Amino acid sequence: MIKDMIDKQVLELKKLWMNKRQLLFQLLNLAMIVFSALMIWKGLMFVTKSESPVVVVLSGSMEPAFQRGDILFLNNAVEQVGVGDVVVFKIKDRDIPIVHRILKVHTKPDNTVELLTKGDNNRVDDRGLYAPGQLWLKREDILGKAVGTLRYVGMVTIALNDYPVLKYVLVGMMGLFVLTSKEG
Amino acid sequence: MHTVWVRLNAVVFFGLSALLGFSVLAAISKIGHANRHVPDVKTLKLKRLKSLKSHGGVDRALLNFDLHVDLNPAFHWNIKQLFVYVVASYKSDKNKNNQIVLWDKIVEATDPPESKIIKQDSIFVKYALVDQGADLRGRDVELQIMWDHMPLTGLLYMGEQDKSTVSSFTLPYDYTSGR
Numbered sequence: 180m181i182k183d184m185i186d187k188q189v190l191e192l193k194k195l196w197m198n199k200r201q202l203l204f205q206l207l208n209l210a211m212i213v214f215s216a217l218m219i220w221k222g223l224m225f226v227t228k229s230e231s232p233v234v235v236v237l238s239g240s241m242e243p244a245f246q247r248g249d250i251l252f253l254n255n256a257v258e259q260v261g262v263g264d265v266v267v268f269k270i271k272d273r274d275i276p277i278v279h280r281i282l283k284v285h286t287k288p289d290n291t292v293e294l295l296t297k298g299d300n301n302r303v304d305d306r307g308l309y310a311p312g313q314l315w316l317k318r319e320d321i322l323g324k325a326v327g328t329l330r331y332v333g334m335v336t337i338a339l340n341d342y343p344v345l346k347y348v349l350v351g352m353m354g355l356f357v358l359t360s361k362e363g
Numbered sequence: 364m365h366t367v368w369v370r371l372n373a374v375v376f377f378g379l380s381a382l383l384g385f386s387v388l389a390a391i392s393k394i395g396h397a398n399r400h401v402p403d404v405k406t407l408k409l410k411r412l413k414s415l416k417s418h419g420g421v422d423r424a425l426l427n428f429d430l431h432v433d434l435n436p437a438f439h440w441n442i443k444q445l446f447v448y449v450v451a452s453y454k455s456d457k458n459k460n461n462q463i464v465l466w467d468k469i470v471e472a473t474d475p476p477e478s479k480i481i482k483q484d485s486i487f488v489k490y491a492l493v494d495q496g497a498d499l500r501g502r503d504v505e506l507q508i509m510w511d512h513m514p515l516t517g518l519l520y521m522g523e524q525d526k527s528t529v530s531s532f533t534l535p536y537d538y539t540s541g542r
Contacts, residue, residue: 184366184368187366262463263464263511264511284460285461326519327518328517329383
């Protein structure tokens, strides 16, 4: 059955290759989808002032509030973060941002802040996670404050991360789809 | 061309849209709930200062407090849990404001209603009141309870004890090791 399907797809691709006008149209279609996704992402980045407006929870350190695979929407346009806020922060020389809750806020006379965070499900605060010698987080370490959540949607991302091959398969399939499917 | 793929794609896409639609509906169904239904904070005050010491160069206070609060009103069907925390705030020479969480608790929506009423005397702090320097002596400290609504899906929002009912106390001018 799968071979049958692949044959069909190949046939469609061949047909498409002959019909240059159709090919161009489908390619434009594909480009439009890619660029609208990019536009939405960049638009969100602009509105939220966050370099990553949507993140997927990767660990269980905030359970039961957030589980692996939940999606968080971040807002970094807030001037001040307060005690108790769930924030996403980045540690120097570490790739993966962390979602935890603010435990301490020390506001300096010039309104800068020094913060300490902790995961709801962790026993101790995050000092051990920070860069060596780092005692406090600054406002600029914070990528955004969590303002909303959607459950389970991030599972796809986790699957894609755990099995990188899946990424190419999925993208390839989607590309093929857009190319070979016809309107109506 | 109606292959399996096209159908699968349609089903998955429709499923996702429906999920998103319901999530949004769930989220907007309870907008404004927090304005009408606020947890009833009866008491939050210092019970006993256990100690105020210099601990490795910084001041550290340990204390007990009384907390009586009914959290039931804050719950509705889109709330997964409430994160309740007691915040101590004070001013120091170095800092304009210091806010330190002393105690927190996760109250889940599945807990029975009576366990959503916290009525405890002399709760010992989970996290010590630690200053950034040695500047706790003689400071006025405010205790305030706050809570974070964690939804099943949708927006997170905060609530806090009315400022007019917030209690405060003054730390002693000398180090004490408690009674």
